[in-house]
Amino acid sequence: MTTVGIRLVEGLIARGIDTVFGIPGVHTIELYRGLAAAGERIRHVTPRHEQGAGFMADGYARVSGKPAAAFVITGPGLTNTLTAMAQAKADSVPMLVISGLGRSDTLGKGLGRLHELPDQGAMVATLCHTETVTDPKKLGDVLDRAFAAMTSGRPGPAHIQISTNMMAQPCPELPPPVVAGSTVPLPLGRIRSIAAALNAAERVVILAGGGIRGSEIHLQKLAESLDAPVIQTVNARGAMFRHRLSVPASPSLTPVRQFIADADQILAIGTELGPTDYDMYANGRVPNLSDMIRIDICADQLARHPAKMPVKAEAGAMMAALLPMTIRANREGPERAEALRQAARAELANLYEPMPAQLDMVEAIRDAMPNSIIVGDSTQPIYAANLYYDHDRPRGWFNAATGYGALGYGPGAAVGAAIAAPGVPVVCLIGDGGLQFSPGELRTAVDEKLPITYVVWNNAGFREIAEALRQAKIEPILGCDPSPLDMEHFAMACDMLYACVPQDPDELADMLATPQDGPRLLEIQVR
Known part of the structure; x- marks a missing residue:
């Protein structure tokens, strides 16, 4: 039966x-x-x-x-x-x-x-x-x-x-699947109006969100045609690695906000404009975006923020339709983008002095393991990189430190990522606190013989939260110092290779360059 x-x-x-x-x-x-x-x-x-x-x-x-x-x-x-x-x-x-x-x-x-x-x-x-x-x-x-x-x-x-x-009931043979989804018709009249507005502007800025995933080539070509810097939210990182118009920086940073405010035309594509990207520090200083052109596949999202030209459309199709209507002009895009990149990165130290060193560690991972997938959890170097970081692979940088923000996301998500991309190195960057939310998933990586490197940022507690308490003038004496696992013995219990690495980008890079057979755990004991 x-x-x-x-x-x-x-x-x-x-x-x-x-x-x-x-x-x-x-x-x-x-x-x-x-x-x-x-x-x-x-x-x-x-x-x-x-x-x-x-x-x-x-x-x-x-x-x-x-x-x-x-x-x-x-x-x-x-x-x-x-x-x-x-x-x-x-x-x-x-x-x-x-x-x-x-x-x-x-x-x-x-x-x-x-x-x-x-x-x-x-x-x-x-x-x-x-x-x-x-x-x-x-x-x-x-x-x-x-x-x-x-x-x-x-x-x-x-x-x-x-x-x-x-x-357990008997079931007849199923009919062929109905093809899910339908093409959203493009509003041709609105496309012409949008192209005219973009062509008339002198300082175009593109805000790109996760909705551009799969359409990275369209984004790049449109940016080049408009000579427009592209500011990418966390879920868009990797779309334009080291491109002259790429600004892989959070709109929560002061220089980025000023850059957006100075634009005479904003084109927002596939971004929900959520606070964890646009107002990470909840200071309410988000620039006025009501004059923006906004493209999104979701009508509910379009209704949540005022826009001069809201368009319900699939991002890739809309960008492809706009491209032949845009007029190539010199808007000094690369120079503007370079100045913003420098200002945005410099801002990290103003926010929290250790952030540049934390970002150096993330970039060491990327450079030592090119074209890898980095899956993050809510830990200090992830927060730093979400503010400013450029990844070298589309769909290769994602974490749960934005949006819903589920701690313990990384170990399981890294397993799924490694199975989806056989042979591609995967790094799970997680804190000692977050690891204790879901330590068992490392055994799944062992069972499946997956090439995952678990990099544990061990600062012996919830230091990100402790810093937030201090900034609120609350002495972080309660709840912020759970004892960490003994990482070496934990790795041994998981049948994983283990190494302790100092908080030094060069030494981390050397260790990552060592060939691996199956998953491994690298512990960074934070000074």
Whole structure:
């Protein structure tokens, strides 16, 4: 008999899913029957915590550009995954979470059954699209709607839940998938008006966000045509590595804000203008952007900030349409961009004296391991680099220190990234505090024999938070000094190579250049 669980896995494969991250349980046994039947057509990876399953799916999607799936049990399995789903929602990452559900004849009755929740679907619906399989004949429709929700317009997570008694029901063969998504028509009249406004300006500035991922070549060509510096948020870094018009700096920095304020035309592309990029220090000094031209795939986003010319459009298509209408002119873009790069980098020391040295360590990683993927957690060098850092690979720099800001993101996301890009070196840069949120995921990296280097910034506590408390004139005596792991013995327990590296860029680079076989842990003991 071919069951719903088997057909579900077949439906995932038909829609391009090749990897599932999950922990089997009594509420997902029939889904695992489907995985077993699929054999080598789909890969299963076992995290050590359901939150890790979600973070792995997130890292996989960011690097590959396509969704991955997570299988979790009902109740605690799903609630553990919600944090990762919220991170994916904040950063527009497609992720499909498929969870079990109690027997359909017991739902909502409060019988005290294993893993019971009052209304699991309603809980998830506050965050993202959710579906319940109630009829085997409609399983294909459920999958089509979930994939459309994940990938049409602004990407994000989606959820499907299936009762344990439904998973084992006979299920007919699924129809071919409906192609998710539809092309957003380009407003030709508005394009001409936008091109005219850009051509008439003398100091054009482009604000690029994560919505430009996959369209880096269009961004570069449009910037060159307009001779316009491109300020990139965290999720756009790597789009224009060392390009003469690239400004890989946060709009929260004072020189960048002044540069934006001095522009006579702003073109914002695929950026939600969120505070963790544009007002990191919550001082409310964001320049007035109401005269901007704004391109975004999401109508809700466009409605959240006033703009002179808001356009709902896919970023790459819109930039390609604008390009032949723009007039090449000398606006001294490279000179303006270079001056801003120097001012922005110099600003780091004014904010916090150790920041330039922290940035040096991140750049040492990039230069020692070119074309690698750096996955970050909320730790001091990540915060410094989010303010100013240029990466050498599109989709190669991402972290959870913006947006939702889930601590412990890095270890799992690095596993997903490494699986999505076989053979590409992956670095997880994480603090000693963040590592203790999800240490078990390093064992998954060992099981999967992944070339991940875990660089642990060990400052023996939550020093970033301690500094924030001091700035608020609060003595950080409570909660900021949790004892760190003994990293050498922890690495030994994980069967990983270990080395202790001083806070010196050259010595870190030398250690990173050493060939590796499988994952390793490098500890930087911060002075």
